[in-house]
Amino acid sequence: SLASKTFINSMLRDPSQIPDGVLANQVYQCTVNDCCYGPLVDCIKHAIGHEHEVLLQEMLLEKNLSFIAEDQLRAKGYDKTPDFILEVPVAVEGHIIHWIESKASFGDESSHQAYLQDQFWSYWNRFGPGLVIYWYGFIEELDCHRERGILLKDCFPTDIVTLRHSMA
Secondary structure, three states, X not given: OOOOHHHHHHHHHOHHHOOOHHHHHHHHHHHHHOXXXXXXXXXXXXHHHHHHHHHHHHHHXXXXXXXXXXXXXXXXXXXXXXXXXXXXXXEEOOEEEXXXXXXXXXXXXXXXXXXXXXXXXXXXXXXXXXXXXXXXXXXXXXXXXXXXXXXXXXXXXXXXXXXXXXXX
């Protein structure tokens, strides 16, 4: 009989479950040495992503922008959260921004469409328009949802317009 996909995946995650010791070792070696999807690559991607989120947080603090970070939002019970929600919205290139998502990757069509579906439109529905920073650039044609409220940039914006209080 054929093994189920779940059963096969569990053996790939834990090759010690494979009865044939030689095969188990080969599967383990393949997993460890996988330069695209292996656990080491996942660790590196996670670390680079975290590094860019810290960089973004420092930039927000430098600009004196009040924000709520993703971990604070999760503690309040939100399940889908951008990296930062601005407590006071700002304008970037004439577009109002309520949230910012950091992506330490290049924005290609495939990954961007997946992010739109799985993340960005959810953020837009919950929090309003926002900004996605693809730190390693993106395909220009993907920046086609500005009018609907999702702006793409490849760096922290330099032209942020904030709400200023005037003394009457």
